[in-house]
Amino acid sequence: MSGARIEVIERNCKGCSICVEFCPKNVLEMDVFLVTAPRPEDCIKCMQCELLCPDFAIKVHDE
Amino acid sequence: MAKKSALVQGNQACAHGAIYAGCKFFGGYPITPSTEVAEELSAMLPKVGGKFIQMEDEIGAMASVIGASLTGAKALTATSGPGVSLKQELIGYACIAEVPCVIINVMRGGPSTGMPTGPGQSDVMQAKWGTHGDHAAIALVPESIQEIFEETVRAFNLAEKYRMPVQVLYDEIVGHMRERIVFPEPGELEIIDREAPTVSPEEYKPFDSSKGQVPPLAAFGSEYKYHVTGLNKAADGFPTTKAELVDAEERRQVDKVECEEARADIEKNEEYMIEDAEIVLWAYGSSARSARYAVNELRKEGIKAGLFRPLTLWPFPEKRTAELAEQAKAIIVPEMNLGQMIIEVDRVAQGRCTIDGVHRVDGDPLNPGQIMAKVKEVI
Amino acid sequence: MAYDYESSIRPGKLPHIWCPGCGHGIVMKGLIRAMDTCELDRKNTAIVSGIGCASRLPGYLDACTLHTAHGRAAAFATGVKMAKPGMNVICVGGDGDGTAIGGNHFIHACRRNIDLTYVIMNNYIYGMTGGQFSPCTPTGMLASTTPYGNPDPVFDISKLAIGAGATFVARTTAMHPRQIDKLITQGIKHKGMAIIEVLDDCPTSYGRRNKFRSVIDMMKRLKDNAVPVKAAAKMTPEQLEGKFLTGVLYHDTELPEYCEQYEALTKKAQNA
Numbered sequence: 001m002s003g004a005r006i007e008v009i010e011r012n013c014k015g016c017s018i019c020v021e022f023c024p025k026n027v028l029e030m031d032v033f034l035v036t037a038p039r040p041e042d043c044i045k046c047m048q049c050e051l052l053c054p055d056f057a058i059k060v061h062d063e
Numbered sequence: 064m065a066k067k068s069a070l071v072q073g074n075q076a077c078a079h080g081a082i083y084a085g086c087k088f089f090g091g092y093p094i095t096p097s098t099e100v101a102e103e104l105s106a107m108l109p110k111v112g113g114k115f116i117q118m119e120d121e122i123g124a125m126a127s128v129i130g131a132s133l134t135g136a137k138a139l140t141a142t143s144g145p146g147v148s149l150k151q152e153l154i155g156y157a158c159i160a161e162v163p164c165v166i167i168n169v170m171r172g173g174p175s176t177g178m179p180t181g182p183g184q185s186d187v188m189q190a191k192w193g194t195h196g197d198h199a200a201i202a203l204v205p206e207s208i209q210e211i212f213e214e215t216v217r218a219f220n221l222a223e224k225y226r227m228p229v230q231v232l233y234d235e236i237v238g239h240m241r242e243r244i245v246f247p248e249p250g251e252l253e254i255i256d257r258e259a260p261t262v263s264p265e266e267y268k269p270f271d272s273s274k275g276q277v278p279p280l281a282a283f284g285s286e287y288k289y290h291v292t293g294l295n296k297a298a299d300g301f302p303t304t305k306a307e308l309v310d311a312e313e314r315r316q317v318d319k320v321e322c323e324e325a326r327a328d329i330e331k332n333e334e335y336m337i338e339d340a341e342i343v344l345w346a347y348g349s350s351a352r353s354a355r356y357a358v359n360e361l362r363k364e365g366i367k368a369g370l371f372r373p374l375t376l377w378p379f380p381e382k383r384t385a386e387l388a389e390q391a392k393a394i395i396v397p398e399m400n401l402g403q404m405i406i407e408v409d410r411v412a413q414g415r416c417t418i419d420g421v422h423r424v425d426g427d428p429l430n431p432g433q434i435m436a437k438v439k440e441v442i
Numbered sequence: 443m444a445y446d447y448e449s450s451i452r453p454g455k456l457p458h459i460w461c462p463g464c465g466h467g468i469v470m471k472g473l474i475r476a477m478d479t480c481e482l483d484r485k486n487t488a489i490v491s492g493i494g495c496a497s498r499l500p501g502y503l504d505a506c507t508l509h510t511a512h513g514r515a516a517a518f519a520t521g522v523k524m525a526k527p528g529m530n531v532i533c534v535g536g537d538g539d540g541t542a543i544g545g546n547h548f549i550h551a552c553r554r555n556i557d558l559t560y561v562i563m564n565n566y567i568y569g570m571t572g573g574q575f576s577p578c579t580p581t582g583m584l585a586s587t588t589p590y591g592n593p594d595p596v597f598d599i600s601k602l603a604i605g606a607g608a609t610f611v612a613r614t615t616a617m618h619p620r621q622i623d624k625l626i627t628q629g630i631k632h633k634g635m636a637i638i639e640v641l642d643d644c645p646t647s648y649g650r651r652n653k654f655r656s657v658i659d660m661m662k663r664l665k666d667n668a669v670p671v672k673a674a675a676k677m678t679p680e681q682l683e684g685k686f687l688t689g690v691l692y693h694d695t696e697l698p699e700y701c702e703q704y705e706a707l708t709k710k711a712q713n714a
Contacts, residue, residue, distance in 0.1 A: 130521025
């Protein structure tokens with residue numbers, strides 16, 4: 001499986017942490033009020049984070 | 064060929080006028096004494112490819128009318144006092160969102176359920192001040208069946224031209240009365256359609272007043288996509304709380320009707336034996352019919368009475384009323400309410416002459432004798 | 443991969459006004475995907491709302507958008523659809539807007555079976571005014587106007603819609619994003635009144651007051667208590683206690699659509 005690039009649109013992120021909580025592979029982390037993706041290599045591209053982000057702030061791209 | 068004429072009821076004449084004006088949508092709710100407008104249009108509209116819908120309530124009727132108008136259809140509703148009260152929030156919506164539409168108010172007594180089958184003229188102030196917030200208003204007050212037809216056409220024209228709701232107020236007497244009217248030929252009366260935008264869809268702003276006080280309105284379902292809201296908004300149609308933008312829009316929306324040029328276009332009065340009149344009967348709607356009779360009778364007795372009859376009640380005919388206050392010894396305002404338009408007459412007259420009223424709210428029309436008695440009391 | 447939402451959103455409108463964790467954004471994404479799936483021409487699509495948090499949704503979408511008065515979305519939409527039946531008309535809004543002040547328009551739009559798709563975001567509360575109870579606030583729960591617990595019984599929006607005559611009624615939650623766009627797509631394709639109830643969360647006005655520790659708690663509640671219709675058929679009433687059914691709850695393809703009925707009436711009138 002090819003890797004994923006996780007894009008965080010910081011301007012839109014409100015730090016709700018839904019994406020972090022429901023990521024099945026623990027790819028994401030909160031950096032205080034902003035989501036970060038420290039482990040993109042673990043991403044299985046299930047898209048849960050992107051689908052559940054209410055703020056149009058996270059996108060999963062094919063690498 | 065002789066023109067088509069027929070003996071019709073006031074409410075029927077209204078329906079015919081609407082069709083003549085190009086009305087393609089009616090949304091309403093049954094209410095006495097206006098229901099015949101709906102009944103008539105339920106039969107007429109499908110024949111001309113229009114739509115009739117009886118909504119679940121008065122508010123829904125007003126909402127459907129605004130929605131339909133945004134697709135480009137000339138839209139109408141008809142109701143009476145209690146129904147207008149319910150519609151008021153959305154009349155304000157049509158004001159701020161600048162959506163053309165026509166509201167027929169066949170006036171009865173009130174407040175509340177009042178006297179549904181009796182006449183009244185007690186909604187003339189709510190036609191101006193019924194909805195909350197500052198806004199312009201146009202209200203027309205025909206006195207005869209022929210005039211109901213013509214003023215309904217004019218109401219559509221003004222709604223389209225000034226992009227706003229226009230109310231036509233006539234009372235139960237003329238609403239239910241039958242008179243012979245002559246139907247104008249197609250093309251005989253001017254028909255005005257709203258101005259469509261000429262800019263590209265990308266450039267279009269629904270409230271861009273740079274080329275005039277009344278911005279062109281695109282139809283939903285055309286090439287133009289835009290936003291409509293009841294919030295204070297900027298020229299692009301999106302909500303704003305920026306003080307200078309809100310202020311400018313609010314003022315423009317009032318000024319588009321109340322500026323001198325618009326007033327001259329919208330105001331319409333009849334003057335009868337006014338030239339040398341010392342006593343002016345300032346009357347509108349069916350009360351003016353009694354007032355005209357009274358003028359004739361008073362003249363026979365050597366009293367210099369005249370009739371001033373506004374067909375446009377709002378915007379208020381300020382200039383002419385002020386001139387009459389200068390000319391006359393007294394202005395008498397007969398109305399089927401306890402004194403509404405007299406407040407405006409008095410405001411404009413500024414003490415230049417005696418102002419008095421003849422009022423009746425018992426469900427019977429004002430008769431000439433009552434008016435004559437008041438005139439004699441004043442002189 | 444990464445979905446192109448931006449093409450559907452008006453430039454410069456994000457970030458939106460909704461609070462952190464509010465599910466309305468998830469629903470908006472689902473709506474965009476459904477409109478894309480149905481290939482709706484946005485010039486020919488009206489998105490109509492009333493007043494409230496959820497009713498701010500149309501302003502973000504590049505279409506013919508109509509943000510009306512409180513409760514009146516279905517009635518404005520009825521006028522739009524009647525006057526121009528060729529347009530796609532979608533209503534969006536919240537539970538209070540749709541079923542309290544707008545309840546009459548809601549049930550009558552259902553009764554007429556007019557071809558509207560109504561996405562109703564049920565977050566159990568009036569959010570914009572600061573958390574007063576709505577007809578959908580569960581009995582006993584706290585709201586700013588029920589300091590001793592809500593004494594009112596609750597509307598089941600989907601049941602209300604079915605009872606009133608809507609011919610496509612479905613329910614999902616903000617925790618089921620793929621189902622949101624699937625059901626809205628079905629609703630748009632359905633010829634008649636389609637109601638899609640999306641159970642949603644309001645962490646700010648409902649969650650905090652009712653001791654949900656976080657938005658995550660609220661989302662988990664939505665996830666854990668959703669029971670697909672098929673699965674529910676095999677469960678006992680005891681097992682279904684506190685759960686809600688999701689999926690297509692009612693679908694009738696036989697009942698004629700209102701504008702089509704009116705078209706038939708028009709032909710009759712013109713031939714008479």
